Amino acid sequence: MKRYINFISTILLMAFVWTGCDTEDPELGPAPTSEQVQFTMQPDADNPNLMHFISSSPGFKAIWDFGNGSSATGKEVTGAFPLKGEYTVTLTIFTEGGYAANSKTVTIQNTNPLMLDVPEYNLLTGGAEELAGKTWVVDKENSGHLALGPVGAYTQEWYSAPANSKSAEGLYDDEMTFNLDGFAYTYKNNGNTFVNTNNLAAFGGAGPDDATMPYTPKTGLTWSIVEEEGKKYLIISNGGFMGYYTGVSRYEILKLSENELYVRHLNANVAEQAWYQRFVPKGYSKPKPPKPYQVADLKEDFDEAGTIVWQTDQVKFNENYDNPAPLAPNKSAKVGQYIKQEGQAHEFDNLYTTLAYKMDLTSKNKIKLKVYMPSYNDYVTENGEGWAIKNLLKQVSVKLQNSEAAEPWANQEEVKQEVTKLNEWVVLTFDFSEAAARKDLDRVVIQIGGEGNFIPGIFYIDDIELTQ
Incomplete structure (x- = not known):
């Protein structure tokens, strides 16, 4: 099994053309012809899905394209073909006079399931049991799902996208499906693609900024994973790409697990740029780390910055309102309305x-x-739900809830206090000692005037604090 997997991870090297010469160099020989590009191929004695190739061609470099998304270099190489089918194998040779290529067809009679049972393949595609393949999407909920750094270092020091910061672009609705069957790759972009500014010309656009461009993805694409100098690369065939387009189809795999695909890729038109993308399986959300359990620090007097960040649910709230009655027991200048x-x-x-x-x-x-209830509110008129007290109540309710529960109110702790004096500040205490055993409470709710009634009211609060 290890032998098969090692052959699958073949070396991919970029071909180059020798063009420069000096007047003092010897005269170059003639360019090679395709007829001179000759090679033999022989199936492995133990595994017919492994094919051994030997070049009998001249030249100082031989580069092989196995027709299945993988490549190799050298006079003698081995190609892995786990799936049945016909593959066009192309050998390109380089001599001092130039280069030439020739091709042959390799026919593989049967699929070898053992060669497909590769950890990277299973993580990327879901394995042989996932007939529809595995679909990945941009990890938009976490910062750094798109990042940029210098080519020479594996850092994202130039840019890191905050969570959900590209929601206006054609990026978060992209779906990339990898299938083990036929090594098929399907890119669904819902009509548009987010394109790097230096690559907009390929889409008929122009800078200076990145842009979302209309684009119909290519069909019939395949994928492969190759290894080069200890690094693994995910390659999409025929110019295919993943997510943010930078003009390349080759992605270095930095991390591949069941719920994360983290890749690094270059920019075809900017040599110094290295881009990073994070993907997660479609429908997956990373679990949030549990909140710490600690003594709460709650204090708010509205005169100075407190420790409470207020949120509102329908109610209108002014955190910087002049005290309507700056008298004892509350002479502070500012209160909450x-x-x-x-x-x-x-x-x-x-x-x-x-x-x-x-x-x-x-x-x-x-x-x-402290609460101040004006007498000008209408506490008499009844209008509300049948299950509720229908008039505006002279009441303050404090509730402690678990914000992470599906229905935070269903298991809340609530203490109500009636206010018997109007037009003056009243100090109220809400005792939650009976809830001391709970360790899931992280939300404090203040509700004034009762609930279930449709009557409006104006109230003032101040000096909110959690004490012993």
């Missing part, structure tokens, strides 16, 4: 913050805040 709007769309208005950690409530488990 909370406006519950009218109508059914605002029956669940609230203010919340989602923390970067899970709350340790074993020692600090009480949330204190």
Whole structure:
């Protein structure tokens, strides 16, 4: 088995043409002809899907194209043909006078399944059991899914795309499917492709910036994996490419696992550029690392920058509002203005913050805040859901939730406090000591005026803090 796999990873070298000469050099000989390009081929005695080739041609270099996406160099080489079929093998020789090529057809009678059971093949395609192949997409949810660095170093020091930063381009909807059957490669771009500025001419465009260009992908493409000087390369046939177009079809594989394909490729028109792309299987999202569990640091007085980043759910909230009654117990200059709007769309208005950690409530488990309820709100009119108290409530509710739950409210911890005094600041304490055993809470919700009613209201809050 190891012998078969080693033959599959053949060496790919770029051909070059010897053109320069000096007036003092000896006179060059005549260019070779295709008739001079001769070679023999013989199947391996143990495995007929391995073919040994020997060149009997003149010249100082012999380069082989096996017609299956792989290549080799040298007078004597071996090509691996795991799939049945006919392959056009081309030998190109180089002499002092020039170069020439000749081809022969290799017929492989049967597919050798053992030669297809290669780890890289299985990871890329899903293996022989995945008849439809494996589809990869750009890893848009993570930074660095498209990056740029110098050719001479494996660093992305010049550019690294933030997560979802190319959502306006024709990149995130591209799908690249690799199939083990026939080594087929299918590129689906939904009508357009994101193109490097220096390669726009191939699409009929012009710079100065990268652009999304209309493009119909080629069909009948194949893929191969070759090894060169200890590095593995993924090669797409006939000018095919993956994702961001830089004019190349050859991708160095930096990492290939079940859920990640990370490649490095050059720019056909900018010699110093090395581009990086990350792909993940279609439908896959990388699991997020668990949040740490720690004592929460919650403090907000609206006069200075606090530790809370506020988010709103329908409610209107002003974090820099002049105190409507700067009297004891709250003489601060600035407070938060909370406006519950009218109508059914605002029956669940609230203010919340989602923390970067899970709350340790074993020692600090009480949330204190000050609230000011104006008497001009309508606390009498009834209009709301049948299951709810239909009037605007003189009430503040604080809820602790697990933001990562499918329905964060379903298993929340809630403490409600009634406000008995209007037109003055009232200090409220919300005791969550009974929830101290929970380790999944990372969201704090403040809801004023009740829920399920359609009545609007204006309220003010200040000095929010988690204490012992």
